[in-house]
Amino acid sequence: MRMRQRNACLTGLCAILVVLLALVISAAPPSVQAQGQGQAQGAAPPPPPAPFLPGQTAGQYYKNVTVLKDIPAADLIPAMQYIRSALGADCEYCHATDRSSDEKEAKKTARMMMSMVLKINADNFKGGNNVECFSCHQGSTNVATAPPVPELGMKPAVLLMAEPKPAEGLPTADQLVSKYMQAIGGNISSLTTRTAKGTVEAGQNKNPYEQTFKAPNKSYIVTHGQQGDAVQGFDGTTVWQQNPRAVQEVVGVAALNPKRLADFYRTLDLKKSYSAFRRVTKDKVGDKDVYMALAQAADGSGNERLYFDANSGLLVRVVQRTPTAFGPNPTQYDFSDYRDAGGVKVPFEVRVAGPNNIAFWHFTDIKFNAPVNDSIFAKPSSPSKAAAN
Template structure:
């Protein structure tokens, strides 16, 4: 996929901080649940994708971008890169996209009971045009390595595989044990963050987490602070570094579920109840040539979440979750490494978040456990003022 610092698709942006601590319930009260902004009220000339929240609308744009390996201005006017109002201008590619969305919807309605069985990706496969002729190079060439994210249970679960409880118990023990984890109720971390919203340059980041499910990340980018917060009920992100015509985006749907999961996994003694319908028994799976135990759960939104634990160490090395959009499902992958001891608990100091709209990397340099954190740290962020002299 093509990425530039001008990309403004942010629907699949998640709170990119997923840390692994444990604790007891927070004393602060969550703010009242906030109604998400609707795309019809924010954007102009929306004709097909109506009735979506801004968050869901942008996630749908991300699905199109990933399916065709295109960025925003490949479909929209080139002028939209610097003037958000130009996104409303019709272009031939944009008009074709509308027809294709309706075509796919019709195919699914006529043949699959309306289920999203056929999507943009079914034919495009990350190309800007579907291929009609088989590729002999692909047929007889070396097949690509298997994607561990796509591993599934076909037929009966693999016999002899550990149960979900066994995998989780080993994980808790690998982190330092339930008793040690229970001593940690909050933390403040500092480090660096880099992603498309920073122009792939490193920027300072601060992370605040409080048990059982509150999490805030503040990235100090050149344009101003970029803030992502989940207060235990509602999630927000400021639009600093993007061209979205609203100062603070309210997370909705699968992205809100993702923010909730990120916050809860900061305190892994509660991992067994973060999701439902746990499954194990997947075929042998490897990440970076190391065998992993795969455990799959189901979110409240009825989407799967896969957790990958190093078979030898027991530590979590990858999480993959999915967000439904109006035309398909977006994956988000989080990879964890560089576990270090913090007050007797192992935490990943390096993690990479990959989604349909980009990739970000966080490297922590320090973590201070059990600091008092006021509820204001997890309140709705104020719109960040754009710094003078920045684009």
């Protein structure tokens, strides 16, 4: 029952987000997204894993999956990535080299925990995702059972609770949206393409980088890596990745983020992109005062948190979540250095981060309405060119 609900969610509308794709592509050596393994750097690359067949479940694709056997095969690794960050434990904490082996005690405990979590939610929360690994683990393999004692110089929580809160008049979500759209300016509906050039920085690597988008939802993103080009594309139907070794369709929840990114008007026309706003709260991003609006994406991909600069009205942060078999994997975009790109202001600096990844897009040139060749968006039939050495 519970698993059926999860599957409906995972294979259906819930699908879109993971900067991971952008990151996998932009980070280190171009490698098509590893379906089965998080590979050790420096080791000889294993052959690309067999592609998932349509409708294939994790139980059919993998050797030793029991609790998660009914979820789509493509969605097992996103669930593992969630568990890794929820426990702050890398894959090897639970897995031997052969990931199907149960030789590590932690893996057996984790499997038991998975059943426990499914049961807690089924018995108490109508099978929702209310209690997940992170609820108890909070980024650690240890689970705290006692409330923390304040450090020297800090006030105990009970005293902080008693302090009067300043009364604050919060703007409405409508006001935030209007102020933002005024701040970026431009005749948004006349915009149809967006081409951006710059570099992508992830870890030690800084590579030339290009993004091409076409309304309403096509994308073509190239990282010119040391070993060749890594490309991610979306033609409105299929998300794909290409590098010098392989071309591959991206399926399951891993396709969510590339689709969100390709959504041309997502951050340009907030009135269209979000169907409802739940609440507005006051918050901080760095030392900036911001307003956070919880917004429901119009494409059905779930709630997003939009953070608006309290002074300029510009969007400084968007947090999106990709559902997994357990809790969600968050992706956070931080926007800065807004500049005019032909009538409309857009951020030239973007930081894209997940629990385990950070990348920076440094743009030098962003243009709207430059002519774009439509054929680039379709999935290519052969791998990209390796770099000439």
